[in-house]
Amino acid sequence: MPDAARRGDARTAVGLTGTIGGAGPHRPQPAAPALALRGLAKRFGGKIAVNGINLDVPAGSFYGLVGPNGAGKTTTLSMATGMLRPDYGQVWVHGTDVWAQPLAAKQLMGVLPDGVRLFDRLTGEQLVTYAGLLRGMDRATVASRVADLLRALDLAGDAGTLVVDYSAGMTKKIALASALIHAPRLLVLDEPFEAVDPVSAANIRDILHDYVASGGTVIVSSHVMDLVQRMCDHVAVIAQGNVLAAGTVDEVRDGASLEDRFVQLVGGRGRSEGLSWLRTS
Amino acid sequence: MVAHLLRLKLTLLRNGFKRSPWQLVGVILGALYAVGVLGMLLVGLVFLGSGEPDMARTAIILAGAAVFLGWALIPMVATGVDMTLDPARFVPFAIPMPQLLAGLALGGLIGIPGAVTLLASLGQAAAWWQHPAAMIAAVVCAPVAALTAVVLSRLTTSASTTLASSRRFKDLSGVIGIIPLMLLGPIIIGITEGLESSQDFLPALAETLAWTPLGSIWAAPGDIAVGQWGTAAARFGIGAAFLALIAWLWKLSLARALVTPPYNAVTRRGAGRLGWFSRFPATPTGAVAARALTYWFKDPRYGASLISIPLIPVVMAFAFAPAGDFGFMLWLGPIMAFLLSFAISADISYDNTAFALHVTSGVSGRADRAGRVIACAAFALPVTLVFAVAPFFFLGSWQLLPATLGLSLGVLLSGLGLSSVVSARYTYNVPLPGESPFKTPPGSAARMMIVQMLGMLVLVLIALPEAALALAAMVTGAPLFSWLALAVGLVLGTALLVIGVRAGGAWYDRRAPELLQAVAINR
Known part of the structure; x- marks a missing residue:
């Protein structure tokens, strides 16, 4: 099974443990993880969105971030990618402090944020070209990569259409x-498969697996457990701003399916009498 | 069900206040204004009623027809004037059509414009205080008139949303809609002049309108006042029939709209057209400039300010030319520079959360600032030059050309520098991407006005040296001052532009994530 083989490769990476709060901040080891979070915290008004998260994402891993709605996944990823300034804590990308050297750290990262607009009055081709040129790449490289990407993501036929006219799945792509x-x-993808059709999703998974096999690191957030279990080699479960468990997928699920383990960790499954009036007979 | 819809509308209104106290302030100010207008209207009507009935009749018919036209046309241009009870949102609920129609129509009377229309049409009774029968008729006609106004607006919106479901139409109507608004002053001047020249025109127009649906319901009480009961009945009949007709049409179009969700016909286009991106240098600065320039032409929110450029001289000509004073033309260049350079002061607010791409890409503040300035200057510079130079062809005397050029370019350059700082520091709620340029989000007006006024004040201050020299040149006519104004404008303007881009860039580098979070609130 190719997936298992890929997972095997990636597991050779540095040791990994997510700890819950408490542990004193320390600089990551020289063999730096792709992403290291230390004591990361954010409060919005009276609500603590992220409660001192520590997490190491080993280089070369395919890391899943799962959690119920409102668990703090997007807030955590926003702080990790330099979009939201943390109240406390630090973030390193391959040993570069994101909030001390933002420009250097951002060069190492590719980010797919969730819930933000795009410059949607550009055509698809213009938008990707824009992203490349903003990174300071030269025109020829940008042009050839844009063509490759549009073909790989099955968007070549719509390259000249304005992004505002794209469907939700095409926009995601x-x-x-x-x-x-x-x-x-390092790729940080917040809900990358939302609204994407199954064929495109499979293509994207192949692209991501190739990327990981060649040494890249991917972090995806999702609430589709099944997908994370099949696709990722590592996973962290986040709820109410805390890391409940982190490690390889096999460690975390501990024999059970990831979904069962997730429900067990997070809790909140209703065991009440249900909606009796909803029965049709 | 009707009561439910009305309660929903009130709840939405109240929750809006909770979200932003500024909106409450805005509504209270609007209500005070409306009460003031209503009060003046009533006094006017009572005064009218003390004279000849014909006079009052003419005034009421004309005003009433204008009110109907306003209700019918304004929502078409300003898409989303008040869509709190957007019919599309009721699609999943099986609400019987008559009740939905009644609820939406009555809901339209809640809110300042609806309430003012209803109260003003009731106020018609005040004009007939000498004719009790006409007073009663006015009270009877008032609800019909107010409902006609609301249903008219609903009909035109639902008819145009079927049309407007294509994004292109929506974009275009938003941009073109600004033309009549900008030209409102000249149009009113033209109409009043035309009216002054022919005294009989107004009564004749009113007499014609009285037999059309636009005026008939407004004419009926007046007819009673002059004793023409038969005519009054006929006109009331026309008005009521018109209301029934448009309600029926509205029902048809609504029924159609509810089962045909908007569909956007999009032609698929392949790769190969990079537009401005292939013309600007392949650097972050060049890319930002290419993107911003593309937006100036593709985004209706920017397009609306582009299209107003050629209209400004027309408006100014109407304001000053009748007095035979063409000196105003000297100020066209500086005013153009002033408006254009300040147009990018809300650039990041306009980006909204798309700005996240700049943040995650690690674009340097200087590249971001400079790119936006270059895009704006790409058309602002030629436009300013044309408006600064062209008037001299009319005026014939070229002596003041250096002074005007110096003032125009000085204002343009320093304004661009100032905008670079302002947009890196202040964000405010602007119409969201894809929305009508007319739509001002709730609670934005006060903050926007403060930032804009202060910014313009600062711009006047920093352009003071070249302005003083230009003024000296105009007063004394000495060429020395004229050339000095040109030199100072160019040198000082360039220096301020460089300083502005650097300071704004430094600010941006420190605060880019905070800027992103600030614009993310408005969505």
Whole structure:
């Protein structure tokens, strides 16, 4: 099974443990993980969105970030990618402090944020070109990569259409292309498969697996457990701003399916009498 | 069900206040204004009623017809004037059509414009205080008139949304809609002049309108006042029949709209057309400039300000030319520079969360600032030059050309520098991407006005040296001052532009994530 083989490769990476709060911040080891979070915290008004998260994402891993709605996944990823300034804590990407050297750290990252707009009055081709040129790449490289990306993501036929006229799935794909254009060492994808059709999703998974096999690191957030279990080699479960468990997928699921383990960790499954009036007979 | 819809509308209104106290302030100010207007209207009507009935009749018919036209046309241009009860949102609920129609129509009377229309049409009774029968008729006609206004607006919106489901139409109507608004002053001047020349025109127009649906319901009480009961009945009949007709048409179009969701016909286009991106240098600065320039032409929010450029001289000509004073033309260049350079002061607010791409890409502040300045200057510079130079062909005397050029370019350059700082520091709620350029989000007006006024004040201050020299040149006529204004404008303007881009860039580098979070609130 090719997936298992890929997972095997990646597991040779550095040791990994997510700890819950508490542990004193320390600089990551020289063999730096692709992404290291230390004591990361954010409060919005009275609500603590992220409660001092520590997490190491080993280089070369395919890391899944799962959690119920409102668990703090997007907030965590926003702080990790330099879009939201943390109240406390630090973030390193391959040993570069994101908030001390933002420009250097951002060169290493490709980001697909969730819930943000795109410059949608550009055509798909213009948007990806724009993303490449903003990164300071030269015109010829950008042009050839844009063509490759559009073909790989099955968008070549709509390259000249304005992004505002794209469907939700196409929009997601063009945003992914914009995140890939500069061949980053770390990819941070927030809900990358939302609204994407199964064929495109499979193509994207292949692209991501190839990328990981060649030494890149991918972090995806999702609430589709099945997908994470099949696709990722590592996973962290986040709920209410805390890391409940982190490690390889096999460690975390501990024999059970990831979904069962997730429900067990997060809790909240209703065991009440259900909606009796909803029965049709 | 009707009560439910009305309660929904009130709840939405109240929750809007909770979200932003500024919106409450805005509504209160609007209500005070409306009460003031209503009060003046009532006094006017009572005063009218003390004279000849014909006079009052003419005034009421004309005003009423204008009100109907306004209700019918304004929502078509300003898409989303008030879509809190957007029919599309009721598609999943099986609400019986008559109740939905009644609820939406009555809901349209809640809110300032609806309430003012209803109260003003009731106020018609005040004009007939000498004729009790006409007073009663006015009270009877008032609800019909107010409902006609609301249903008219609903009909035109639902008819045009079927048309407007194509994005292209929506973009275009938003941009073109600004033309009549800009030209409102000249149009009113033209009409009043035309009216002054022919005294009989107004009564004749009113008499004609009274037999059309636009005026008949407004004419009926007046007819009673002059004792023409038969005519009054006929006109009331026309008005009521018109209301029934448009309600029926509205029902048809709504029924159609509810089962045909908007569909956007899109032609698929392949790769190969990079537009401005292939013309600007392949650097971050060049890319930002290419993107911003593309937006100036593709985004209706920018397009609306582009299309107003040629209209400004027309408006100014109407304001000053009748007095035979063509000196205003000297100020066209500086005013153009002033408006254009300040147009990018809300650039990041206009980006909204698309700005995240700049943040995650690690674009340097200087590249971001410079790119936006270059895009704006790409057309602002030629436009300013044309408006600064062209008037001299009319005026014949070229002596003041250096002064005007110096002032125009000085204002343009320093304004661009100032905008670079302002847009890196202040964000405010602007119409969202894809929305009508007319739509001002709730609670934005106060903050926007403060930032804009202060910014313009600062711009006046920093352009003071060349302005003083230009003024000296105009007063004394000495060529020395004229050339000095040109030199100072160019040198000082360039220096301020460089300083502005650097300061704004430094600010941007420190605060880019905070800027992103600030614009993310408005979505």
